[in-house]
Amino acid sequence: MTMPAIRFDRRRLTALMAKEAAQIVRDPSTFLIALVFPLVLLFLFGYAVSLDTSRTRIALVLEDSSAPALALSQSFINSPYFDVTVARSVRDVRSKMVDGSVRAMIVIPQDFGRMAKLGRLPNIQVATDGSQPNTASFAAAYADGVFQSWAAAEGLGARAPAVTTSPRFWYNPALRSRFFLIPGSIAIVMTMIGTLLTALVVAREWERGTMEALMATPVSMAEFIVSKVIPYFILALASMALCTAIAVGPFGLPFRGSVLALLAISAAFLMPALGLGLFISSATKNQFVASQIALLAAFLPTFLLSGFLFEISSMPRWIQLITYAVPARYLIPSLQTVFLVGDIWPLILPNIAIMLAFGLGFFLLSFRVTRRSLD
Amino acid sequence: MRRLLAMIVKESWALLRDPKARIVLIMPPLLQLFIFTFATTLDVRNVDIGVLDRSSGVHSSELVSQIAGSPNFRHIIRLESSADLKRAIDRQEVIAALVIEQDFDRDVAAHRPATVGIVLDGRRSNAAQIVAGYIGRVTAGIGADPTIEDTEGGTIVTNWFNPSLDYIWFTLPSLIAIVVSVAGLSITSQSVARERELGTFDQLLVSPMRIHEILIGKMVPPLLAGLFNATLYLIVATLVFGVPFTGSLFLLYPALIIYIIALIGVGMLVSSISQTQQQAFLGSFLATVPLILLSGYASPIDNMPGWLQVVTYANPARYFLIIVQGQFLKAMPMGAVFDQLWPLALIAIVTLSASAWLFRARME
Structure with missing residues (x-):
């Protein structure tokens, strides 16, 4: 069987795309991935995943009942960062630390009042639940903050450091983690549609043999690929638009760039995403294997190796090298920039160029794999 | 009993005979193990810092060289103007920029309190906050009189369990909780959906097999896969990465089995409402994402809004995460394990009976 490589016939192409579009509309799994999944993901990243720690549950053990000790414990109770239960002894708290119902314990020791009356800075002890390292270091830092400001108000030995810092966080002054999580989840949605859904759908055609049937028709290779890609391209862009509307509407993200930049970035990212999906399906020709490989090659890297949740610069060098091959690595900073900063073309354009290059590579690969499999 | 045994043997073969399934059983968990272990760190290292030094005196130079010497920062990039600073931040050439104003050296020399401005990239607000903390620690040491000994009190922090x-x-x-959930959900829903797509599920239904026998048979492959993955992770965590295991395997494994059964129940529910393999796969995927994000692994449940915290009570991963963390680090006693175990068992009973009911309803 031979198939002409590049030839376009408008009628054939329209017919193929109409067939693909009808399949998309009819298939409930498309609906699941293109509509339900984005909504669930945005909802979860908007509400469930919050790195902005709110009130930490702590236990306060008062071994001293002098006036200074009571005053300090009142500062802890009034602190917006803690949800305090008062306990009489350390032993009572131990089991609560084990079952996780408190995340830290603050002990105001016996000689606390005596030291304070002598005008010296007393000690407090903070024991954290180290099994949750983040919450632990947060609780320790804020407990120290409450104690230091109490001591400063009492005029007790706290020396203000000679040099202090005044940090200003540009583009996200209130430090809402939602501001970087939502653009990241848009990247995940586009990966799911571009790579996973495309891989599944095309693999199903191979599995059922309809692909061979299609190849026996006068359809050219290029027509075939274009007809597969365009409908999912449009579907992914529509899903991205839906996510953007939710991000800017209910979630209150700013949108400081232009729609043009957003479209350019998304379209550029969909090239490698769709190309990879086509390649996986043509290389595996099996739905189950295609889905597993798409998860490993697209979903997991977009989640973990793109700088979405974890800083790339902190990873070991060999993992940093892998991240250069993850297209989402170029998408996520661009998306975050368009939402929070504006059209910073010197940052966006190189990223677009790299994504397009990856896209070209994947399409050439799937072109070759599909052709070879026909012989 | 003999029928049940035959079903179990058949299911185990179906899982282990297929070379593709065998690879899927072993490769993804191992890859996940290594990527998660090395890539998921909340430290911030090797970042570039910009410096706009308008003071250029002894103390500001000392500050800059201290920053440059910090192991968390890679390059120090000199900035000449505010426009320079904005460009470097906007293009993400630096994550933070120090702004040292003209009177900085005069203030430090005169022992007046001095302030250093830091501009941080709010696009990466999480990493930026950590960087601000690192810089604050460095600046606190500048200009401090080394002759004053710190003999006074303060906050003494100890971290229990870790x-x-x-x-x-x-x-x-x-990760044990997570990898087991992926295996439990996807293997369960796949194995039922494939038989449905091939039509062999209807053959099973018309055989003398009872519904519960079929379901128990279907529970074997995900149970085996989950136990295998969990054991693999347990061995790697303790032997390769040196994570202490202070609890008891006799508490962990029964809890693990109940957790997997609860997951199988969820997987059965997904497969009972999907018609094709593709729907089953996407459905189980759609169930896995909230299962992980609402478990307390991605971010503490305490940070979620109250109504969402209520939703997490229906999530089996929530309970097992507490048990597995407790068994590794906290030597969690039986009573505390049991507090998490009974809701898990309840979820298993509810989901399994619901899916048995759905399958039976389909048969009639």
Whole structure:
């Protein structure tokens, strides 16, 4: 069987795309991935995943009942960062630390009042639940903050450091983690549609043999690929638009760039995403294997190796090298920039160029794999 | 009993005979193990810092060289103007920029309190906050009089269960809960959906097999896969990465089995409402994402809004995560394990009976 490589016939192409579009509309799994999944993901990243720690549950053990000790414990109770239960002894708290119902314990020791009356800075002890390292270091830092400001108000030995810092966080002054999580989840949605859904759908055609049937028709290779890609391209862009509307509407993200930049970035990212999906399906020709490989090659890297949740610069060098091959690595900073900063073309354009290059590579690969499999 | 045994043998073969399924059983968990372990760190290292030094005196130079010497920062980039600073931040050439104003050296020399401005990239607000903390620690040492001994009191911090707050001690035990959930959900829903697509599920239904026998048979492959993955992770976590295991295997494994059965129940529910393999796969995927994000692994449940915290009570991963972290680090006693175990068992009973009911309803 031979198939002409590049030839376009408008009628054939329209017919193929109409067939693909009808399949998309009819298939409930498309609906699941293109509509339900984005909504669930945005909802979860908007509400469930919050790195902005709110009130930490702590236990306060008062071994001293002098006036200074009571005053300090009142500062802890009034602190917006803690949800305090008062306990009489350390032993009572131990089991609560084990079952996780408190995340830290603050002990105001016996000689606390005596030291304070002598005008010296007393000690407090903070024991954290180290099994949750983040919450632990947060609780320790804020407990120290409450104690230091109490001591400063009492005029007790706290020396203000000679040099202090005044940090200003540009583009996200209130430090809402939602501001970087939502653009990241848009990247995940586009990966799911571009790579996973495309891989599944095309693999199903191979599995059922309809692909061979299609190849026996006068359809050219290029027509075939274009007809597969365009409908999912449009579907992914529509899903991205839906996510953007939710991000800017209910979630209150700013949108400081232009729609043009957003479209350019998304379209550029969909090239490698769709190309990879086509390649996986043509290389595996099996739905189950295609889905597993798409998860490993697209979903997991977009989640973990793109700088979405974890800083790339902190990873070991060999993992940093892998991240250069993850297209989402170029998408996520661009998306975050368009939402929070504006059209910073010197940052966006190189990223677009790299994504397009990856896209070209994947399409050439799937072109070759599909052709070879026909012989 | 003989029928049940035959079903179990058949299911185990179906899982182990297929070379593709065998690879899927072993490769993804191992890859996940290594990527998660090495990539998921909340430290910030090797970042570039910009410096706009308008003071250029002894103390500001000392500050800059201290920053440059910090192991967390890679390059110090000199900035000449505010426009320079804005460009460097906007293009993400630096994550933070120090702004040292003209009177800085005069203030430090005169022992007046001095302030250093830091501009941080709010696009990466999480990493930026950590960087601000690092810089604050460096600046606090500048201009301090070394002759004053610090003999006074203060806050004495100890971290229980994980003294040096090693993040891997948190990640690896939690990963057991996650990898098992992926295996439990996807294998269950796939194995039922494939038989449905091939039509062999109807053959099973018309055989003398009872519904519960078929369901028990279908529970074997995900149970085996889950136990296998969990054991693999347990061995790697303790032997390769040195995470302490202070609890008891006799508490962990029964809890693990009940957790997997609860997951199988969820997987059965997904497969009972899907018609094709593709729907089953996407459905189980759609169930896995909230299962992980609402478990307390991605971010503490305490940070969620109250109504969402209520939703997490229906999530089996929530309970097992507490058990597995407790068994690794906290030597969690039986009573505390049991508090988490009975809701897990309840979820298993509810989901399994619901799916048995759905299958039976389909048969009639």
